[in-house]
Amino acid sequence: MVLACASDTFYDIFNELLYARNDIWRAGTEAFRSELFPFEERAISRHFPSPPGTVLVGAAGGGREALALAKRGVPCCCVRTSPPLAASLTDVSGELPIENLVGRYEDPPFLATLSQPPVTIDLRQRVPFVAAILGWASISHIRSDQHCIATLRQFGNMTRGPILVSYLPGFGGPNRKFTVHTGYYRQFKGEEIRAFAEVAGLDVVHLDEEGMPHAVLRGSTTLATEITTSQALAAETPAPAEPADKSRQIRP
Numbered sequence: 321m322v323l324a325c326a327s328d329t330f331y332d333i334f335n336e337l338l339y340a341r342n343d344i345w346r347a348g349t350e351a352f353r354s355e356l357f358p359f360e361e362r363a364i365s366r367h368f369p370s371p372p373g374t375v376l377v378g379a380a381g382g383g384r385e386a387l388a389l390a391k392r393g394v395p396c397c398c399v400r401t402s403p404p405l406a407a408s409l410t411d412v413s414g415e416l417p418i419e420n421l422v423g424r425y426e427d428p429p430f431l432a433t434l435s436q437p438p439v440t441i442d443l444r445q446r447v448p449f450v451a452a453i454l455g456w457a458s459i460s461h462i463r464s465d466q467h468c469i470a471t472l473r474q475f476g477n478m479t480r481g482p483i484l485v486s487y488l489p490g491f492g493g494p495n496r497k498f499t500v501h502t503g504y505y506r507q508f509k510g511e512e513i514r515a516f517a518e519v520a521g522l523d524v525v526h527l528d529e530e531g532m533p534h535a536v537l538r539g540s541t542t543l544a545t546e547i548t549t550s551q552a553l554a555a556e557t558p559a560p561a562e563p564a565d566k567s568r569q570i571r572p
Contacts, residue, residue: 348382356389359486377396381455420433485534486533517535
């Protein structure tokens with residue numbers, strides 16, 4: 321019923337309220353997770369450059385990825401739609417190298433600070449980022465193929481290195497869904513992510529459909545080196561367990 325009748329405005333408002341009020345996504349709460357997931361650890365260790373260099377984190381929520389990386393000395397620029405979640409990250413980040421901005425995937429390069437009055441920031445003054453992360457399964461919340469492609473292209477334009485994208489897997493049946501715990505989301509197959517990347521002008525360095533499905537994308541300049549390194553490391557590294565319940569904890 322919701323999928324048949326709801327507007328984009330409804331989905332935007334619902335997701336904003338759902339995530340902003342949930343302690344799972346609010347930095348500093350007992351329910352908040354501040355570590356990387358195993359699939360993120362693997363992808364980052366294999367494909368991301370060593371510090372220095374700033375990582376762009378989209379759909380950053382309360383800053384889980386940014387906090388984990390900043391504690392290792394990796395500067396991060398965080399973007400998300402929710403001012404309350406951004407404020408929760410500011411409250412706990414202290415002197416960590418994290419820049420905290422508010423905006424949607426459709427908004428870059430122009431984003432807003434948390435200050436009052438807000439100041440508009442042009443991300444083109446920060447680029448190129450050395451790597452980027454689209455927050456956990458956040459591409460599954462983008463409601464059209466065109467916006468998925470535009471988002472990937474935007475991140476590709478601002479990043480000179482790898483881009484980590486995770487998504488909710490499709491197992492057949494309708495791929496558009498809505499629940500009160502997750503809001504609107506879409507399920508994808510790896511071939512769809514590969515097709516999005518191709519249209520966006522990005523290469524697929526790595527695609528893993530086991531556990532939490534994810535891909536590492538980037539421009540073609542060092543593709544051959546990335547693939548060789550990935551294959552060598554994959555042969556040496558056992559796969560840790562993935563998060564148990566992915567469907568109820570999707571990041572804004």
